[in-house]
Amino acid sequence: MTVFTNTLVILSVLLTIGHLVQAVAKNKVYELEGVGTIYVETDQKYNWFEAWDECAIQNMSLIAVYSPEKSAALTQILRDNSVKVNLWLGGNDLGEEGRFVWASSGKKFAFSNWSKGNPDNHNNGDCINIWDVTDFEWNDAACNYTIGFICEEHPLLVAARKDLEVKKNFIEQVLAMH
Numbered sequence: 001m002t003v004f005t006n007t008l009v010i011l012s013v014l015l016t017i018g019h020l021v022q023a024v025a026k027n028k029v030y031e032l033e034g035v036g037t038i039y040v041e042t043d044q045k046y047n048w049f050e051a052w053d054e055c056a057i058q059n060m061s062l063i064a065v066y067s068p069e070k071s072a073a074l075t076q077i078l079r080d081n082s083v084k085v086n087l088w089l090g091g092n093d094l095g096e097e098g099r100f101v102w103a104s105s106g107k108k109f110a111f112s113n114w115s116k117g118n119p120d121n122h123n124n125g126d127c128i129n130i131w132d133v134t135d136f137e138w139n140d141a142a143c144n145y146t147i148g149f150i151c152e153e154h155p156l157l158v159a160a161r162k163d164l165e166v167k168k169n170f171i172e173q174v175l176a177m178h
């Protein structure tokens, strides 16, 4: 019984730590349906690489918009919050011109939401941003351009938290039976 109780305490602490991390700058944190937590930085400006680091500091990655559903859910949040600035996404064609991949997975785009005339590689544009002017469709821009960004929780972290919650619920049920 003690082993279960101790494990429960440890799991609870781990889950609390996970939520504390999320509590950073709460007003910039949103729940994206079917995905988890996202962080939208609209005040500070960063180049694409700095934006990547800023996400990593929060155990996050620049967002990979890999499906129309995810794209629609993200667009809705940005519209609802009247976002009026350019924001980095996690895609680029730095490795090979014209071959766009999501940096967090290395996967080629299966879905895209380019704005009219893009990607055009203008100014050697190798990194992807969205902006409200084209209703949050995508543009390829120079990676050293400084704008805001959108991070999402790393998929592994989301999976780990779900796993912890399942274990915690199981132990709680075991304890409740005694």
Ligand SMILES: [Ca+2]
Binding pocket: 093, 097, 098, 121, 124, 125, 126, 127, 140
């Ligand atoms: Ca390019």
Ligand SMILES: [Ca+2]
Binding pocket: 118, 119, 120, 121, 122, 125, 139, 140, 141
């Ligand atoms: Ca462009």
